[in-house]
Amino acid sequence: MKIITYLLLIPSILSSFSVDYLKIYTKEVAQLKTESQKDAYWKTLYDLDQVTYMQDTDDPVSGDSISQTNMMRTALMFEIHGNDIYKPNNTVPILNFSHSYIGDSNLAFWPIIQKCKSVGGIIESFGGQFPAYQLEGMSLTFYDYSLFNKASEYPRLLEKLNQRTYPRVSTALAKIYEEQQVLNALKDIKVMGKWRRQHLSGTDDQGTFEFVRMSDDNLYLRRKHRLQKLILIDSDAYSKSFRIENEPFGWFYKLENGQLRLVDDQNNILITYNTYN
DSSP: OHHHHHHHHHHHHHTTSOOOHHHHHHHHHHTOOSHHHHHHHHHHHHHIIIIIITTTOOOHHHHHHHHHHHHHHHHHHHHHHOGGGOOTTOOHHHHHHHTOOOHHHHHHHHHHHHHHHHHOSGGGTTTSSTTHHHHHHHHHHHHOOOOTTOGGGHHHHHHHHHTSOOOOHHHHHHHHHHHHHHHHTOOEEEEEEEEEOOSSTTOOOSSEEEEEEETTSOEEEEETTEEEEEEEEEEOSSEEEEEETTOSSOOEEEEETTEEEEEOTTSOEEEEOOBOO
């Protein structure tokens, strides 16, 4: 199938110059007429995730590209062929979501997760009882914070996601992809602070994150190469509070005398980070 060969090339093409890739994917998905063609396309997306992304990609920027373009194609399968395109044993949309490290992409993809949940099947138990796996993915990509042993918080956080209004998924993902290319091209101006990553309070994970001023004169939170824009929401003589742009749960970072905390929407301190020296 020619589509399968072309799909494997798209992420590298996208990294070299701008193309109307959403138009290309729309045409690809619209050409799928028979059940066998559609099944083969799902299989290709699965293989791209499991082999090309998970095993063969060492470059994290290229990996993000594969992940985001996979999400676009999955969204188009639903948008062009309807919700009946999804079968209860199909893990592709779940893997799209869980293997994305771009918070905005996961948030834009949430309507697809909602559609899968309405069908039921494997999403009910994949990675734990729904919505444990999905909320964990959302929390880790936005805040680098684990919801392990936080099941009592699930209903409230799930309600926040489900009450949002979402644009057309494929269009939103295409816009986010373009935004990521712009972010990847920014240059450092000044690191404002650096702390150790902690998925759970009281534990130091490997690696660090930092607040950094970039060449567009905006302040970002950076983990590895990935940037999340920080919005100043409050300040006084002693402290400043920032939220990540587009974050879903209402959580924020409070920086006070060099000490950084992650605070939830009910003003509970989730983590006090250790400074990296």
